[in-house]
């Protein structure tokens with residue numbers, strides 16, 4: 001089984017990214033043949049960005065993934081822009097992508113609505129680049145959070161259309177969404193997902209937040225006016241905290257509910273804060289050790305890119321030939 005997933009280079013990955021995606025990357029790195037993880041700097045330029053900050057953010061995210069437990073000798077970790085095949089395949093797949101489908105993407109609607117500067121064509125094309133990322137490796141499985149479901153459906157559609165028209169060349173990937181924690185919610189606005197660009201500062205726990213900050217954010221999480229510690233559609237805040245606790249402790253949501261049955265919300269939040277601090281502590285500590293050595297980070301990314309390029313280049317040869325692009329030889 002070949003695994004592929006991409007993550008944006010932002011300096012501040014949050015608990016939702018960690019639980020929904022990064023945790024799955026680490027767990028899956030030995031199951032992949034290979035497991036391929038990509039830091040998607042080309043996606044990062046679909047919204048306003050600062051060039052120097054972008055480079056530095058790639059190092060931040062690389063260090064965070066390594067600190068979380070990715071091992072370059074057990075998986076393939078690289079920077080998207082180092083493998084130019086992604087950009088070429090984006091254009092080729094654009095020829096098979098319906099404008100109407102792109103126009104229906106929730107992420108585009110949300111992000112373009114919030115944009116105060118230019119709404120770029122790149123933002124509109126974001127899912128095509130994402131399709132190229134995955135299809136270039138003929139990946140079977142894409143570990144992601146719930147918010148990416150629609151983009152995965154679209155890339156399946158593009159692969160299907162390509163194969164129907166030009167013969168079996170690409171693989172229709174399946175998403176892998178975690179059973180618990182697929183959609184971690186903002187602690188202050190539990191109806192919305194925890195998010196890099198759209199969330200509240202107090203409601204977003206960053207993986208690298210100091211323990212006191214994590215504790216403060218979790219203790220001030222918005223809950224409901226009841227007192228029962230159980231999940232339910234009318235109890236979004238508590239449901240979210242139960243999910244977070246279950247993942248941090250490595251138990252089921254039912255086990256959390258029965259352990260804390262009868263406890264007050266205040267005590268429960270204190271326990272969740274403690275569990276999350278403990279859950280993130282090793283990552284934070286390893287990050288401090290790994291991040292300063294930028295040469296080592298570049299070396300790891302460079303080695304990953306070389307292996308990735310070999311796979312993607314092979315796909316591109318077949319795709320170009322099938323589409324009649326380039327010389328016949």
Ligand code: AQP
Nearest residue numbers: 008016017020021144145182183184193194195196197
């Ligand atoms: N709240 C979340 N719960 C679970 N999983 C989540 N993911 C994102 N938010 C949650 C998953 O994290 C992975 C990495 O996403 P990304 O780095 O490519 O960036 P993103 O999706 O743009 O991250 P955000 O935080 O969601 O930023 P905004 O809200 O600004 O777009 C993906 O697998 C995603 O599913």
